[in-house]
Amino acid sequence: MDLRGWAAHEAAVDRLRSSYAAIPPGAPVRLAKKTSNLFRPRTATSAPGLDVSGLDGVIAIDVDARTADVQGMCTYEDLVDATLPHGLIPYVVPQLRTITLGGAVTGLGIESTSFRNGLPHESVLEMDVFTGAGDVVTCAPDGEHADLFDAFPNSYGSLGYATRLRIRLEQVPGHVALRHVRFDDLGLLSKSIAEIAETASYDGQRVDAFDGVAFEPGEYYLTLATWQDEPAPTSDYTGQQIYYRSIQQRETDTLTTYDYLWRWDTDWFWCSGAFGVQNPTVRRLWPKRWRRSDVYHKLIGLDRRIGFADWLDRRQGKPLRERVIQDVEVPVDRLPEFLEWFDEAVGMRPVWLCPCKALRDWPTYPLEPDRLYVNVGFWGTVHVGPDALDGPRNRAIEAEVHELGGHKSLYSEAFYDRKTFDQLYDGENLAAVKGRYDPDDRLTSLYDKAVKRQ
CATH class of the missing domain: 3.30.465.10 (Uridine Diphospho-n-acetylenolpyruvylglucosamine Reductase; domain 3)
Known part of the structure; x- marks a missing residue:
């Protein structure tokens, strides 16, 4: 070390x-x-x-x-x-x-x-x-x-x-016990997220960490994690098994703390599927040391430079893609509205759900202190046609998040005009x-x- x-x-x-x-x-x-x-x-x-x-x-x-x-x-x-x-x-x-x-x-x-x-x-x-x-x-x-x-x-x-x-x-401790709890109703999902965050427990058991995945309309999961001292048989999602699929396949699981921290990295959540890495045959041939988010990120950068995906779409007669890669925070009580809107306007699944709150005021990213938000993460492309370069889906997401009283991270593309940007990110103080x-x-x-x- x-x-x-x-x-x-x-x-x-x-x-x-x-x-x-x-x-x-x-x-x-x-x-x-x-x-x-x-x-x-x-x-x-x-x-x-x-x-x-x-x-x-x-x-x-x-x-x-x-x-x-x-x-x-x-x-x-x-x-x-x-x-x-x-x-x-x-x-x-x-x-x-x-x-x-x-x-x-x-x-x-x-x-x-x-x-x-x-x-x-x-x-x-x-x-x-x-x-x-x-x-x-x-x-x-x-x-x-x-x-x-x-x-x-x-x-x-x-x-x-x-x-x-x-x-x-x-x-x-050295282990993390997981429970994957399914919800069919968005209202109940939102209410449960708020209650778990408030009590740090669910069904009488302590919750030390939790996040979720919306697979399809009517199929939502929260993964509840409890730090655990006792050793137990653990799963390994760095090999042939894929973590995000296990959420739908099993109700409980145990990981080492190390593997829990990096559970999403091996397949870059679910984005490794774009490179064929979730195909069992390809996965066996794909070196384990290359099953990492930074490797996939480099492959995305290579595709941007050579335009292979766009060329393939043209060959197949498909409309031009818009990259929709964003993380947004919406108040927990507005989560059902956002996901219903997102299904209709964007239609990308799965999406990641991660409850969060600001512990105090931070002027450049002004989430209301101690108010619970849910981070919604979605990373992929949508076929939209010739307007794709103007970012119509991304612009619509910005407007909807603003309307719902949320904020979005700035690690990806943004399209705000200067006045709106300064209002959202405290431009006067930042300057x-x-x-x-x-x-x-x-x-x-x-x-x-x-x-x-x-």
């Missing part, structure tokens, strides 16, 4: 500063980073970027205090590998292995503990942020730089990049904080990143 020391961390920060100094004055400041978990187009550039090499590890773990100092480019896979041997995990571990801690905090991560622990940034005690002015600023919920701390979540690098984060950790920490406007603004797709 590679636990980086403070001296190595400071050396990496010095390299970061040097790379900043090498960027011509007035030129945009970006990360020199080839990989990404984002799903919005980015403008290619040959300009030098910030050197973040050496900022991808765990600096130190305080087992007694249940905290960790972690570098911003550290993936959750590496973070969990460092903490789990101590019986500890981050409060929220996003679904995909290669999401970085800094990325989840400056963006938005979510998972099945979010109904009680909020989003990843809510377990951050303090962080060092490399700003557009080339300074490293230590910020916390209180103090001189609390404005930067509060505005940082959902800023996507427009306010700077986290080089170090001190986070709280949670004690966990003020950016003006303080990036006075020469070296970093791309959030609107330009998310909507103009720079």
